[in-house]
Amino acid sequence: xxxxxxxxxxxxxxxxxxxxxxxxxDYLQFAAVAVAGVGVGVxxxxxxxxxxxxxxxxxxxxxxxxxxxxxxxxAIKTQFxxxxxxxxxxxxxEIAAAEAVDVSSLRDPxxxxxxxxxxxxxxxxxxxxxxxxxxxxxxxxxGENRGPFGGYFCPCHGxxxxxxxxxxxxxxxxxxxxxxxxxTSDTTVTVG
Amino acid sequence: MSFPWANxxxxxxxxxxWVDERLPLPRFVYNAVGGGYPVPRNLNYFWNFGVxxxxxxxxxxxxxxxxxxxxxSDAGDAFNSVNGTIMRDVNAGWFLRYAHxxxxxxxxAVVYIHMFRGLYYGSYKAPREMVWLLGVVIFLLMMxxxxxxxVLPWGQMSFWGAQVITGFFSAIPVVGxxxxxxxLGGYAxxxxxxxRFFSLHYLLPxxxxxxxxxxxxxxxxxxxxxxxxxxxxxxxxxxxxxxYYTAKDGFGLGVFLLLFxxxxxxxxxxxxxxxxxxxxNPLTTPAEIKPExxxxxxxxxxxxxxxxxxxPAKLWGVLAMFSSILVLFFxxxxxxxxxxxxxxxxxxxxxxxxxxxxxLLLGYVGGQPVTPMNAMLGQFAAAWYFLHFLVILPxxxxxxxxxxxxNSITEAVLSKHGGSRMSExxxxxSATAAE
Numbered sequence: 160x161x162x163x164x165x166x167x168x169x170x171x172x173x174x175x176x177x178x179x180x181x182x183x184x185d186y187l188q189f190a191a192v193a194v195a196g197v198g199v200g201v202x203x204x205x206x207x208x209x210x211x212x213x214x215x216x217x218x219x220x221x222x223x224x225x226x227x228x229x230x231x232x233x234a235i236k237t238q239f240x241x242x243x244x245x246x247x248x249x250x251x252x253e254i255a256a257a258e259a260v261d262v263s264s265l266r267d268p269x270x271x272x273x274x275x276x277x278x279x280x281x282x283x284x285x286x287x288x289x290x291x292x293x294x295x296x297x298x299x300x301x302g303e304n305r306g307p308f309g310g311y312f313c314p315c316h317g318x319x320x321x322x323x324x325x326x327x328x329x330x331x332x333x334x335x336x337x338x339x340x341x342x343t344s345d346t347t348v349t350v351g
Numbered sequence: 352m353s354f355p356w357a358n359x360x361x362x363x364x365x366x367x368x369w370v371d372e373r374l375p376l377p378r379f380v381y382n383a384v385g386g387g388y389p390v391p392r393n394l395n396y397f398w399n400f401g402v403x404x405x406x407x408x409x410x411x412x413x414x415x416x417x418x419x420x421x422x423x424s425d426a427g428d429a430f431n432s433v434n435g436t437i438m439r440d441v442n443a444g445w446f447l448r449y450a451h452x453x454x455x456x457x458x459x460a461v462v463y464i465h466m467f468r469g470l471y472y473g474s475y476k477a478p479r480e481m482v483w484l485l486g487v488v489i490f491l492l493m494m495x496x497x498x499x500x501x502v503l504p505w506g507q508m509s510f511w512g513a514q515v516i517t518g519f520f521s522a523i524p525v526v527g528x529x530x531x532x533x534x535l536g537g538y539a540x541x542x543x544x545x546x547r548f549f550s551l552h553y554l555l556p557x558x559x560x561x562x563x564x565x566x567x568x569x570x571x572x573x574x575x576x577x578x579x580x581x582x583x584x585x586x587x588x589x590x591x592x593x594x595y596y597t598a599k600d601g602f603g604l605g606v607f608l609l610l611f612x613x614x615x616x617x618x619x620x621x622x623x624x625x626x627x628x629x630x631x632n633p634l635t636t637p638a639e640i641k642p643e644x645x646x647x648x649x650x651x652x653x654x655x656x657x658x659x660x661x662x663p664a665k666l667w668g669v670l671a672m673f674s675s676i677l678v679l680f681f682x683x684x685x686x687x688x689x690x691x692x693x694x695x696x697x698x699x700x701x702x703x704x705x706x707x708x709x710x711l712l713l714g715y716v717g718g719q720p721v722t723p724m725n726a727m728l729g730q731f732a733a734a735w736y737f738l739h740f741l742v743i744l745p746x747x748x749x750x751x752x753x754x755x756x757x758n759s760i761t762e763a764v765l766s767k768h769g770g771s772r773m774s775e776x777x778x779x780x781s782a783t784a785a786e
Contacts, residue, residue: 210533210547211532216536236634238633238634240537241538241539241541241633242538243634287634291518292665293514293518313636314636315515315636315639315640316654317721329657331665332659332663332665332666
């Protein structure tokens, strides 16, 4: 294009505007680059989105747990969305210990009743994923170290959780996550 | 670069002339790593490590391509395809696998020496800043590649390494968890994560090779630095790369391959974690998660933040770990001393060796379980690491009185060999010898 414009004699009427306003056609460049940019964005979006969890991964989004066999003081490890899920039947002493804590003194202030269902305070259902870097804390299995606060203890970097699975000591920033769940009967819950 | 006295490529054979006129690739190679590249005559064996890193990358690419022919990137089958099929059934599969696993360690080891060489001799200073910056980019790409490769055998340490490292991203406020899930393609490492890591692990080495081309291109504009840090002044300061340094690098390569073979054939598992011979289990974390040795210093920095201070401790740890590498990008502007080589900078040289000890201490702490004592050592060493780059370097650049530099590379070389009669070319006041 530049060669064409350069070649036009200055007294030629068709080229006159161009020479006085050499930036007159910039909008063509802007428009072309803008359209190309939108095109790249439109193509990049499905590529990026394809890396999000696929439908078959999302389909594993609910888990049913039978609570009948879990006696007080016992906990089980199961899976929810391929992540470990802790289901724990708290003893009255553990409930009392959790309720005795001053909530405002906690790093992630939550009371036990905010983390359980009304009337089912003994059922503590959390993800078994340490909120620090994602290790599985100990304490849900038979004879595992429950740490200094009697809840769960993460062996990776030493985070200790109490009997309401709240962070009490160590590098983790949050309490263990309580996933959405509902009691479908007195002894079964559906997580997810 | 070419100094005016560089040899010129003059093909003699008619075929080579014919090629040169149509695609001057042999000319390009001649000028890059052949007789057409003049190099300072005084390079010591620390200058071998760039070539050794290139050789290590070549070993990784060749063994990796063959291993990929036998590997199944499927969460249910990956462990077995590595530890069963490749290690037992594939012809010489054990050799390829051990060479590839130890090759990663060898690559990182020679690159660490290469980087400390750059720190000691001030190779990052003007006019070679771009060489250094591209080198740090290569290092970051290597870390990503090594991490994703370690995930592929899908053992316990692979799985939990993937969980912990992608967990770094969940420290980012607001969007962190979304990024973590996006990277993994699920809520925890699984098939989707393994397959994409395999794809990227195959891609990134070629990206590294591309950045290495830029790294060498940027190096060849000013030409190689040298142990005195003094610029090349005349033809007698240089020798052609070939045959002088092809021979010296070839000798170094032989020693490197001997040590590498020693690891592969006699101690193939010495550097690996035995937990990675247990298949990945999403419900049980190993008693102690730790990365391979080459990440220990960074792992120690990550773990050295244990208390919240404005931001959560976890975010501080992740920021500090990434900053420990990002700070290297600013190094050419943090160290303002015009003298390159630590041989002529007594204060800098002392602090350089303290930094080496500091990084070794970080590495030790990163490989140990968390105890109060180790945590304190790690915090101290991590603080010193940042202090070195951000405070000590700028200050000693201002305060230090460097020792007198030789007038030329040639003068330094000749005076080192007691050739006082040869040093008539030296200007006055330059009796100081190179170390």
